[in-house]
Amino acid sequence: MEKSEAPARARAPVEVFETTGTPGRLALNIMHFARTLRAAGMPVGPGHVLRAMEAVRTVGIGRRDDFYWALFSVFVARREHKELFDQAFHIFWKDPRLLERLMQMLLPQIRPDENFKQTDQPNRRLAEALAPQRLPGQGEDEGELAEEEIELDMSLTWSDKELLQKKDFEQMSADELEEAKREIARLRLPIVDVPTRRFRADALGARVDMRKTLRNSLRGGGAAIDLARKERVRRHPPLVVMCDISGSMARYSRMLLLFMHAITNDRDRVHSFLFGTRLTNVTRALRARDVDVALDKIGKLVDDWEGGTRIGHTLAEFNRRWSRRVLGQGAMVLLITDGLDRDAGDGLEEEMERLHKSCRRLIWLNPLLRYDGYEPISKGAQAMIRHVDELRSVHSLSSLKQLTQVLSQEGQRRPESVDSWVKRARKEAA
């Protein structure tokens, strides 16, 4: 049965319809249904349509629920698409035309064409490129470019636009962005590689590659046996970055987003989250190569810019929904927050403990460390400090660079005395 199916699958779709004798209308309807799902954002291609027809043919259309589950098992490949499929199915298979008409009306809004939109409404960088005679950074304070070391602390240049709830990242001046981007793009996070269970050929390796040895020895007739060696492959562990975007972190969040974009695209196995009062997974948005596209996507994704922080609440959400999915295989966690919690540390300690126990290493990056007199006395900070492996500052580009040193060492987990270690961290940050 499998053999006869295979060539049929390879042929053009039209032929499949004809040879199978499936009523043409049903086939067409399945195709339209697939297009509906695609328009709604599910990854559905022509291959799915063919498999769906095959499946429907196999199960028959005698029972509505069989029909439903046959289509389900072909079109759905992720749990989060379950709801979408369910709704689409019930609307579509009642009156396909109705939905089609609806989709046609909605289509431009559902799938905004990224390129088209950009040429339609040129962003600020583009506008500047087209009109170079305009002063760079027009409309904002000029002083920001004067400093040699670009500090993330930009309180003087804080334009009122940033106070908008939904941030318009496109309004970032091109010069300011370029300067910082160049610096940040140069950053590499040399996270210390950990040994995996895979091997590669290595003349100086510690282990003998028996298979290769024997094959080689036969070349010489088996008289002399040269040992071929192999060594463990070392690989960087997964990295999870969680960044606080609440009001108190507002002045840093712009640069930190650039930083997150740089490390997300620097390597694979990076997951990024933003949190304020809610937790948002922005990994997919940050994967866009162009930093503007990425930030634009994030701007649409996140609703809680510069509001309060509920660290305990959002960490609980992370622990429940994401930790088992992204912290596998010994992940390292960078937690970027000032530890100022609206819930005054309520429920935070338990969640920090769980987070710490679920990962290889937990590093807290706190921009407030730049102030000499900083003590982790807020309730949130006190709850957190007991459960992190390392505390570092992230207030400027230079401190971001220092981070690379920290990550390239296989630091120890949770030292006994917290005080000495806070002091040391502060000294290094200064």
Add this chain to the structure above:
Amino acid sequence: MPLPMPSSVDATVDLLRHGSYVADRSLATSLYLALKLGRPLFLEGEAGVGKTEIAKVLSETLGRKLVRLQCYEGLDVASAVYEWNYARQMLEIRLAEASGDTDRSTLAKDIFSEEFLIRRPLLQALEPDVGGAPVLLIDELDRTDEPFEAYLLEVLSDFQISIPELGTVRAEQPPIVIITSNRTREIHDALKRRCFYHWVDYPKAEREVEIVRARLPDVERALSEQIVAFVQKLRQQDLFKLPGVAETLDWTRALNTLDCMELTNEVINDTLGTLLKYQDDIQRIQGSEAARLLSEVNLATRPAVR
């Protein structure tokens, strides 16, 4: 007595029921499709909802050999597909030397022959078996890394494995492939696309009672109903790890062993460890919370018992 391959969704439900597996119709539909169209079935779901069990029941009821590949990080060809028996190969070379027979090409042919091949699960699954093509269970695929996933993609699309020294091994009849994942990592879409996908959910109360009755027929109906009602209530709580069907069955077995006739606060507190596996969760439920849930359960089930 092996049963024939099912020829409809209803027959698939019956087949599973024959192996004491009570399946939803949705699951039976995707399983039927996978069997009929010869493509892998990809099962995702929380731990302990009976994903692995399906493969076992299939192999039992259909009378096929079960080949299980347990995945882990760093799983490689040597432990998943095949390996040469080096010790025997070395010995063979020495023997050939001793007898003065050092013709290179024959020696190479000799020591890289099937005799020296150690077959690992994937290769075993491609070999013909008297009972028919085996059931290949690829368990917890999310634990491996991407390179192995990519290799698997190749094997699952052609059902053939090439061994450089020996040639290509091809399955005459492709095995029945069941892949499970706990979703600790997202599996690549390319692999999922080749499979029929099903999300195995926690069963509804009615279905769960059926499962307990099918698996543990000597437990009294009233008790199993009470147990299931309690577990269902527990699944509505905000817990880190919700108890699966496996935990329900374990708990039922435990209570049966303790000769318990009815759920009481005391019994629940003593045996909560079989249901919940995280200390935070246990602390949260033990005591007053468990008592509250139990009283709700009793209110709901008592009329049915009488």
